[in-house]
Amino acid sequence: MDNLPQIVSVLGDGIPETVIATLGGVLLTIVLSFGAGLLLLSPSRTVRGVTRVYVEGFRGTSEVVQLFWIYFVLPVLVGFQLLPLFAGIVVLGLNHGAYGAEIVRGAIRSVPRAQYEGAIALSLSPAQRMRRVIFPQAFVEMLPPFNNLFIQLLKSTAILALITVPEVTRQAREVLIPNYGSDTLLIFGVTFVIYLVLAGLITLGMRLLERVASARLGRRPSRAARQAAKATAGVAS
Amino acid sequence: MPPPDTTASTPGSTTEPMIVFDGVEKRFGSNVVLKDLSFTVAPGEHVTLIGPSGSGKTTILRLLMTLEQLDEGTISVGGRYLSHELRGGKLTPPREKYLRDVRKHIGMVFQQFNLFPNMTVRGNLIEGPTRVLGLSKAEANSRAEELLDLVGLKEKIDAHPTQLSGGQQQRVAIARALAMRPDVLLLDEVTSALDPELVTGVLKLLQDIGESTDITILCVTHEMGFARDFSHRVMMFDGGRVLEDAPPDKLFTDPDHQRTKDFLHAVLDH
Numbered sequence: 075m076d077n078l079p080q081i082v083s084v085l086g087d088g089i090p091e092t093v094i095a096t097l098g099g100v101l102l103t104i105v106l107s108f109g110a111g112l113l114l115l116s117p118s119r120t121v122r123g124v125t126r127v128y129v130e131g132f133r134g135t136s137e138v139v140q141l142f143w144i145y146f147v148l149p150v151l152v153g154f155q156l157l158p159l160f161a162g163i164v165v166l167g168l169n170h171g172a173y174g175a176e177i178v179r180g181a182i183r184s185v186p187r188a189q190y191e192g193a194i195a196l197s198l199s200p201a202q203r204m205r206r207v208i209f210p211q212a213f214v215e216m217l218p219p220f221n222n223l224f225i226q227l228l229k230s231t232a233i234l235a236l237i238t239v240p241e242v243t244r245q246a247r248e249v250l251i252p253n254y255g256s257d258t259l260l261i262f263g264v265t266f267v268i269y270l271v272l273a274g275l276i277t278l279g280m281r282l283l284e285r286v287a288s289a290r291l292g293r294r295p296s297r298a299a300r301q302a303a304k305a306t307a308g309v310a311s
Numbered sequence: 312m313p314p315p316d317t318t319a320s321t322p323g324s325t326t327e328p329m330i331v332f333d334g335v336e337k338r339f340g341s342n343v344v345l346k347d348l349s350f351t352v353a354p355g356e357h358v359t360l361i362g363p364s365g366s367g368k369t370t371i372l373r374l375l376m377t378l379e380q381l382d383e384g385t386i387s388v389g390g391r392y393l394s395h396e397l398r399g400g401k402l403t404p405p406r407e408k409y410l411r412d413v414r415k416h417i418g419m420v421f422q423q424f425n426l427f428p429n430m431t432v433r434g435n436l437i438e439g440p441t442r443v444l445g446l447s448k449a450e451a452n453s454r455a456e457e458l459l460d461l462v463g464l465k466e467k468i469d470a471h472p473t474q475l476s477g478g479q480q481q482r483v484a485i486a487r488a489l490a491m492r493p494d495v496l497l498l499d500e501v502t503s504a505l506d507p508e509l510v511t512g513v514l515k516l517l518q519d520i521g522e523s524t525d526i527t528i529l530c531v532t533h534e535m536g537f538a539r540d541f542s543h544r545v546m547m548f549d550g551g552r553v554l555e556d557a558p559p560d561k562l563f564t565d566p567d568h569q570r571t572k573d574f575l576h577a578v579l580d581h
Contacts, residue, residue, distance in 0.1 A: 188421065188425045189427065191376075191425060192421065192426070194378060194414070195376055195378075195417075195418065195419040195421075195425075196438060196439035196491065197411050198438070198439070198443060199411060200407065202442055206427075206442070207427050207429070210429035211428060211429050291429050291471070291473070292428055292470075292471025292472060292473040292474060293428075293473065
């Protein structure tokens with residue numbers, strides 16, 4: 075316990091790297107998920123086929139091996155070494171984007187056919203149907219699975235330790251263990267807590283987003299509506 | 312039948328039929344739903360389609376809304392082909408852009424309302440007019456308010472569809488279809504999903520709309536009393552064909568076919 079302050083301080087030094095990797099990975103995941111998810115619904119077989127190759131390719135191979143490829147093999151092939159943190163973000167994004175594409179595709183497919191027909195009956199164009207009617211409804215359905223995916227991405231940032239990114243796990247293994255070897259329990263205990271707190275923050279953010287999105291679908295009254303109802307009830311009683 | 316004019320005519324101003332089905336066939340796999348179907352509907356006419364389930368009534372409405380494609384024959388509305396696009400004197404499969412233009416003149420009200428849950432009542436009503444017809448927000452809003460007044464839901468303009476009863480949702484759906492100022496309105500079993508006590512109000516509303524506008528209305532319903540009061544003509548369908556086509560007084564009291572008698576007996580008895 076004596077070493078707790080040093081342990082916390084060294085692990086804390088790794089938090090910015092972990093957070094940057096997570097945020098960068100999430101950002102790239104979002105872009106790729108929506109891009110590839112929509113392409114998976116394209117009427118063109120070729121477009122769907124090419125997108126499928128990306129999705130299955132990244133879902134079906136090891137994330138660690140992908141990381142080694144981009145960090146160790148790519149430089150040999152093109153003679154250019156990516157910064158470790160940047161390479162890590164690219165792999166996290168590509169990998170989780172492949173899962174996210176299926177989330178987006180599935181959510182859009184789950185919007186009832188009746189909604190498309192309602193939009194056709196109003197003569198909306200295919201793009202308007204998607205943007206104005208289908209996508210907003212699908213979006214709410216995507217949030218819980220994306221919450222999962224983002225938490226998984228956060229935990230995956232630990233593999234960046236393998237390519238020298240000084241994030242939380244690498245700080246624990248490479249800096250703390252050699253110096254405070256007897257405090258293994260404490261070192262990895264604090265590491266656990268750090269991931270747990272960061273995952274909690276992701277969940278908090280996603281829940282908020284979910285609440286806003288549901289309110290817009292009228293599934294749950296918005297805060298303003300609830301307060302108005304309360305105020306009216308107060309007047310009535 | 313004269314070939315439909317490809318230029319947009321002002322429907323209702325001529326004696327040309329508003330809707331023309333010519334030799335229409337529709338198959339789902341090997342199941343023939345409509346067989347060599349030909350009929351016309353005059354501008355402003357109210358036609359009710361009745362018949363046993365699976366006789367193809369709803370398919371006719373869905374073909375008119377371009378929710379289904381036909382296999383044989385042609386359909387035209389307001390003098391323009393709906394099933395095809397006339398290009399260089401030839402009938403070709405319609406392109407999306409052309410379809411959207413023809414579709415603008417047709418409105419549909421569905422059994423399950425199909426309101427957009429991601430928009431308020433107002434949003435549902437102004438979406439088509441602003442995005443498709445190019446009305447300004449203000450114009451679309453005043454049109455929405457007017458129509459909600461007509462259907463008796465003015466105070467619900469900022470509610471979400473989920474906060475409304477089935478009957479209220481269907482009234483909003485009717486208002487939404489009317490907001491597009493369609494020449495043709497398709498009513499697909501619009502009261503079938505409603506609680507019995509809500510049916511009368513919706514039918515009364517449709518009756519009023521029928522009387523106060525010159526919209527051509529095609530209606531599929533199991534409400535025979537409504538069909539009788541509302542329609543100029545009733546078509547009895549059986550096995551993808553029109554078995555009998557007559558004014559309601561004749562069809563409901565003295566049908567020519569035994570099959571029609573049996574059907575009416577069955578629906579009126581239950």
